[in-house]
Amino acid sequence: MLGVGHATVSRLQAAFRTSGGAQASATKSNWGGRRHCWMTPEEEKEFLSPWTQAAVNGTLVVVSPIRAALAQRLGQTVKASVVYRMLACHGWRKVAPDTRHPKSDPAVREAWKKTLR
Numbered sequence: 001m002l003g004v005g006h007a008t009v010s011r012l013q014a015a016f017r018t019s020g021g022a023q024a025s026a027t028k029s030n031w032g033g034r035r036h037c038w039m040t041p042e043e044e045k046e047f048l049s050p051w052t053q054a055a056v057n058g059t060l061v062v063v064s065p066i067r068a069a070l071a072q073r074l075g076q077t078v079k080a081s082v083v084y085r086m087l088a089c090h091g092w093r094k095v096a097p098d099t100r101h102p103k104s105d106p107a108v109r110e111a112w113k114k115t116l117r
Helices: 006-019 041-056 063-074 080-089 106-115
Strands: none
Touching: 041 063, 041 080, 063 080
């Protein structure tokens, strides 16, 4: 009916009750931001600096060593999606997709091409 979600209605009602007026519905002081982050953006930038230098020098940067180093620094396991999000926040992107499977055998692939027809 209002065009907003259930959580927003409850949040607005609670804000209206606690502050006692229409002014409460206009403020959104606690929305958004980095509420659940492990490091500040400056700490993340400092953490990524060795890999940044390697990427500038033309070295292929792989996520698994970054993930292992981040888990060691934080003292807990970290999912790969966390690392990908952190890299995306700092402007990193995947430049070239993988062109073949790492366990593929070029000889088998060529033999298959020759016997296909």
